[in-house]
Amino acid sequence: MTVSMSVTEPHVELKGVVRRFDGPPAVHAVGPIDLTLARGEFVSVVGPSGCGKSTLLDMLCGVARPTSGSVRFEGSDLNGEVPPGIGVVFQEDSSMPWLSVRQNVEFGLRTSGLPSAEIKERVEHAVSFMGLAQFIDHFPAQLSGGMRQRVCIARTLVLRPRLILLDEPFGALDQQTRLLMGDELLRLWRETGATILLITHALDEAAMLSDRVGVMSARPGRFIDFVETGWPRDRDSRVVSDPNFGALTARLWSSLREESLKTMGRAS
Amino acid sequence: MTRALALLIVRSVVLAGPILLLEFGCRAGYVDPNSIIPPSDMIASMVEHIGSGDLNESMVQTFSTIALAFGLSVAIGTLSGAVIHRIARLRDMVDPLLASYYSVPTFIFYPVLVALLGLGKAPLVVLGILSAMPAVIISTLSGLDSVPPVLLKLARIQRLGPALTLWWIILPSALPRLFSGFKLALSYSLIGVIAGEFILSGSGLGFAISFAYQSFDNRAMYGIMLFVLLTAVVANGVLYAWEGRLRRRRSKG
Numbered sequence: 001m002t003v004s005m006s007v008t009e010p011h012v013e014l015k016g017v018v019r020r021f022d023g024p025p026a027v028h029a030v031g032p033i034d035l036t037l038a039r040g041e042f043v044s045v046v047g048p049s050g051c052g053k054s055t056l057l058d059m060l061c062g063v064a065r066p067t068s069g070s071v072r073f074e075g076s077d078l079n080g081e082v083p084p085g086i087g088v089v090f091q092e093d094s095s096m097p098w099l100s101v102r103q104n105v106e107f108g109l110r111t112s113g114l115p116s117a118e119i120k121e122r123v124e125h126a127v128s129f130m131g132l133a134q135f136i137d138h139f140p141a142q143l144s145g146g147m148r149q150r151v152c153i154a155r156t157l158v159l160r161p162r163l164i165l166l167d168e169p170f171g172a173l174d175q176q177t178r179l180l181m182g183d184e185l186l187r188l189w190r191e192t193g194a195t196i197l198l199i200t201h202a203l204d205e206a207a208m209l210s211d212r213v214g215v216m217s218a219r220p221g222r223f224i225d226f227v228e229t230g231w232p233r234d235r236d237s238r239v240v241s242d243p244n245f246g247a248l249t250a251r252l253w254s255s256l257r258e259e260s261l262k263t264m265g266r267a268s
Numbered sequence: 269m270t271r272a273l274a275l276l277i278v279r280s281v282v283l284a285g286p287i288l289l290l291e292f293g294c295r296a297g298y299v300d301p302n303s304i305i306p307p308s309d310m311i312a313s314m315v316e317h318i319g320s321g322d323l324n325e326s327m328v329q330t331f332s333t334i335a336l337a338f339g340l341s342v343a344i345g346t347l348s349g350a351v352i353h354r355i356a357r358l359r360d361m362v363d364p365l366l367a368s369y370y371s372v373p374t375f376i377f378y379p380v381l382v383a384l385l386g387l388g389k390a391p392l393v394v395l396g397i398l399s400a401m402p403a404v405i406i407s408t409l410s411g412l413d414s415v416p417p418v419l420l421k422l423a424r425i426q427r428l429g430p431a432l433t434l435w436w437i438i439l440p441s442a443l444p445r446l447f448s449g450f451k452l453a454l455s456y457s458l459i460g461v462i463a464g465e466f467i468l469s470g471s472g473l474g475f476a477i478s479f480a481y482q483s484f485d486n487r488a489m490y491g492i493m494l495f496v497l498l499t500a501v502v503a504n505g506v507l508y509a510w511e512g513r514l515r516r517r518r519s520k521g
């Protein structure tokens with residue numbers, strides 16, 4: 001009941017967002033897209049590869065400007081500028097190889113002006129939260145791909161963003177670790193009250209974690225379906241044994257199957 | 269550790285073997301002392317010449333010229349590299365020139381430089397820059413190419429301005445490649461300057477070698493040659509060790 005109250009306020013609003021790349025070859029990557037994320041909502045986006053999910057994320061955080069349409073965050077337009085309060089974990093590994101895990105995570109706070117004791121505390125908390133405490137003095141080259149991705153997540157967490165965007169963050173992890181990381185993400189979401197947008201290619205992940213799952217079409221990516229999961233806020237990975245889980249995943253797949261086939265057809 | 273030690277021993281043997289062989293060849297009379305003197309004599313001659321102080325002026329002259337050529341190559345080269353990197357059209361134009369640059373023997377322009385700039389330090393510095401700067405430009409371009417785009421996105425997410433982005437993201441990303449360029453530039457400016465002195469100059473270590481050669485003073489010639497060789501090896505060794513420390517961190521620790 002308390003949840004429904006906070007879920008009504010729009011945190012992010014996309015209206016008629018389109019992104020074209022001039023090329024050559026010119027590509028109509030995304031849109032038009034309308035999407036509203038309520039404050040504190042957990043939304044996942046699934047779609048065939050190359051449909052423009054990462055492109056959408058770039059526009060959501062202000063790194064890229066839509067060709068047309070508008071992106072509003074906390075009530076003001078992003079005009080190709082990145083506002084404070086948004087944390088992003090990119091699809092590519094964005095750990096800095098010349099910095100240790102601690103320094104990588106600290107990087108987010110370098111310009112924060114916080115007292116060093118506070119920085120130290122936040123960094124160590126985020127590092128242990130991501131299960132990297134023993135590796136805090138290691139360098140990225142000494143870690144696995146999945147661990148590096150967790151370093152990047154920790155670096156985002158120390159900023160205490162109000163909106164967290166994650167682009168296939170668990171892609172490099174095995175299934176068991178993915179489920180556990182999903183639980184951690186849910187815990188984080190509950191503790192911080194942040195709005196989360198998770199891009200993923202795993203339908204079960206989307207069905208398990210989200211309040212709502214958006215399904216995107218093949219390129220140019222548009223939303224063809226939104227599925228409400230109806231999970232309680234204090235859920236965890238055990239929802240996979242809920243009878244509704246199978247139905248949700250099935251519905252996502254039926255929406256996505258045709259679009260994925262289009263992509264395959266385009267590729268061959 | 270043992271592997272490193274084994275490598276060190278192998279390297280030393282590979283280096284020391286021919287030197288010892290030459291030493292014996294000279295001592296036993298198989299090698300004409302008018303062409304090559306025994307390595308031990310080279311060392312003795314080097315020590316004498318440095319100790320006597322009569323090379324001091326040449327050393328100051330040569331090393332300051334090299335330092336100037338190297339410093340200017342690094343400064344101008346990095347800057348022009350950055351500018352070329354920014355302007356795609358310029359890049360397309362310059363890339364093939366850079367790729368073929370080192371097939372041009374720049375030394376043949378030395379007489380022109382002397383005619384234009386006179387017989388002082390200037391033509392030598394220019395010759396040093398001509399040898400070294402393109403290497404810096406090439407490595408700056410490849411260094412900037414190697415900056416992962418995702419880190420530039422990260423800089424924007426963290427709302428870093430251009431200066432901090434340069435200092436915290438671009439430079440460290442590009443550093444390994446920049447460094448290889450600086451290392452090459454040091455060798456090239458040393459070669460350029462000493463060769464210039466050798467061909468057409470009245471002072472400096474290159475000239476001292478050439479002068480000893482023309483006055484049939486083999487001992488002096490080999491002594492100074494050895495000194496130049498050692499200096500080059502040591503200078504490069506320092507940069508090499510420094511670079512190794514940088515790289516080790518990024519590869520395994």
Ligand SMILES: Nc1ncnc2c1ncn2[C@@H]1O[C@H](COP(=O)(O)OP(=O)(O)O)[C@@H](O)[C@H]1O
Binds near residue numbers: 048049050
């Ligand atoms: N900088 C760019 N220039 C041109 N085309 C691009 C660029 N970035 C992405 N694209 C194209 O836009 C489409 C969507 O890409 P992307 O957003 O990465 O897809 P996804 O993340 O869903 O796999 C792809 O066809 C890709 O080739």
Ligand SMILES: [Mg+2]
Binds near residue numbers: 053054055091167
């Ligand atoms: Mg993507």
